[in-house]
Amino acid sequence: MQPRxxxxxxxxxxxxVNTRVRYFELTVWPHMRAAYNLARWLVRNExxxxxxxxxxxxxxxxxxxxxxxxxxxxxxxxxxxxxxIDFLRRLGTTAPVSLDEHPYEPEDRAPNPExxxxxxxxxxxxxxxxxxxxxxxxxxxxxxxIESLSYKEIAHALGIPMGxxxxxxxxxxxxxxxxxxxxxxxxxxxx
Amino acid sequence: MTCREAGPLLHARLDNExxxxxxxxxxxxxxxxxxxxxxxxxxxxxxxxIIAADLAYAPGPALERKLAxxxxxxxxxxxxFFMATAAAAACAVVALVAISGRTDALDxxxxxxxxxxxxxxxxxDVPSSDRHTVKPWFQGKLNFSPPVPDLxxxxxxxxxxxxxxxxxxxxxxxxxRRRQHIVSLYVSPSQGPDSKTGLHEMDGYRVVxxxxxxxxxxxxxxxxxxxxxxxxxxxxxxY
Numbered sequence: 001m002q003p004r005x006x007x008x009x010x011x012x013x014x015x016x017v018n019t020r021v022r023y024f025e026l027t028v029w030p031h032m033r034a035a036y037n038l039a040r041w042l043v044r045n046e047x048x049x050x051x052x053x054x055x056x057x058x059x060x061x062x063x064x065x066x067x068x069x070x071x072x073x074x075x076x077x078x079x080x081x082x083x084x085i086d087f088l089r090r091l092g093t094t095a096p097v098s099l100d101e102h103p104y105e106p107e108d109r110a111p112n113p114e115x116x117x118x119x120x121x122x123x124x125x126x127x128x129x130x131x132x133x134x135x136x137x138x139x140x141x142x143x144x145x146i147e148s149l150s151y152k153e154i155a156h157a158l159g160i161p162m163g164x165x166x167x168x169x170x171x172x173x174x175x176x177x178x179x180x181x182x183x184x185x186x187x188x189x190x191x
Numbered sequence: 192m193t194c195r196e197a198g199p200l201l202h203a204r205l206d207n208e209x210x211x212x213x214x215x216x217x218x219x220x221x222x223x224x225x226x227x228x229x230x231x232x233x234x235x236x237x238x239x240x241i242i243a244a245d246l247a248y249a250p251g252p253a254l255e256r257k258l259a260x261x262x263x264x265x266x267x268x269x270x271x272f273f274m275a276t277a278a279a280a281a282c283a284v285v286a287l288v289a290i291s292g293r294t295d296a297l298d299x300x301x302x303x304x305x306x307x308x309x310x311x312x313x314x315x316d317v318p319s320s321d322r323h324t325v326k327p328w329f330q331g332k333l334n335f336s337p338p339v340p341d342l343x344x345x346x347x348x349x350x351x352x353x354x355x356x357x358x359x360x361x362x363x364x365x366x367x368r369r370r371q372h373i374v375s376l377y378v379s380p381s382q383g384p385d386s387k388t389g390l391h392e393m394d395g396y397r398v399v400x401x402x403x404x405x406x407x408x409x410x411x412x413x414x415x416x417x418x419x420x421x422x423x424x425x426x427x428x429x430y
Binding site for chain 2: 053054073074130144151173
């Protein structure tokens with residue numbers, strides 16, 4: 001039943017809202033988990049990740065007209081990614097890292113007592129190693145290894161060329177191998 | 192192929208980003224070069240370790256509720272909402288078909304249904320990871336008996352089932368989870384010869400359809416194409 005009181009103008013406004021809700025349901029909502037996961041990995045804490053997702057969804061809700069209807073997942077992820085980077089920039093916790101600099105100095109390799117005391121499970125070691133990567137490497141690892149995106153999709157989500165996706169992924173994996181091998185060695189040294 | 196040429200391609204090989212000729216070239220090099228083979232094994236091992244660690248963060252139910260009430264709940268009453276958006280839905284269908292070209296309307300209906308099910312509280316009518324709970328639940332509700340295989344060994348975890356209508360026919364939707372991805376399997380009676388699996392891609396999602404023993408099957412998800420094909424073949428080979 002159509003509500004009776006819907007006059008011309010009001011009805012039009014309501015249709016517009018409903019169309020937007022429908023668009024949101026089909027285009028944005030299905031990517032909520034992926035959006036949260038990316039935000040959580042980028043800002044590295046729960047509360048901030050929730051804020052980033054809410055802000056991103058509001059942007060996506062308003063930006064309906066700018067979505068051209070091909071790749072909704074990468075479109076949503078690109079909004080989340082940019083919102084997260086802006087958020088970190090506001091906090092001043094991230095300095096832009098150039099590929100020429102050494103983006104990440106692995107922790108002191110010497111088996112210091114503190115490190116030995118922190119006997120992490122392998123899963124935590126992997127999680128820790130990824131979380132310590134510079135954001136530009138962390139995001140390609142998260143999108144490729146955790147979200148299973150293709151190179152093309154990653155390029156779209158991050159707004160970078162495919163070649164850059166490949167070089168960052170290769171660099172990121174080398175850094176992870178280096179860090180995780182040393183983590184393994186530290187564990188071997190344990191009594 | 193030299194090691195210098197092979198180096199960057201090891202990643203593309205690992206990530207299934209090479210065409211057949213490219214993959215064959217790398218495989219040949221790997222069979223001849225120990226150093227590259229060791230490097231490839233290390234990358235493969237890292238890839239598997241990250242996947243095994245299951246590192247996706249899941250949003251809490253509070254966030255899900257907050258987002259749903261802010262962006263989705265305004266759609267009531269449902270009937271009005273349906274009327275108001277029928278035109279929009281028709282446009283969306285046309286757009287999807289226009290983009291993919293080969294996609295038929297039924298695949299779009301399946302994908303739409305799957306997407307709607309991802310909203311909170313819509314996923315399953317019978318939430319259970321036990322096939323002995325889910326399968327009997329369909330009895331008496333459908334005039335056929337849908338398969339509810341246990342695929343946990345293959346890392347597809349049963350979440351539950353629900354009733355659906357596909358192509359104006361009653362259908363069973365059986366829902367699985369693979370890591371953080373939801374995979375819906377739709378089963379509905381349909382007369383016709385058996386067919387092989389066919390894959391359609393739409394908007395980052397994949398739909399695999401096949402027919403066997405007068406039942407139509409659709410598997411839909413955003414998992415990668417190989418995983419969804421593997422899922423479809425597991426079921427097709429069993430039933």
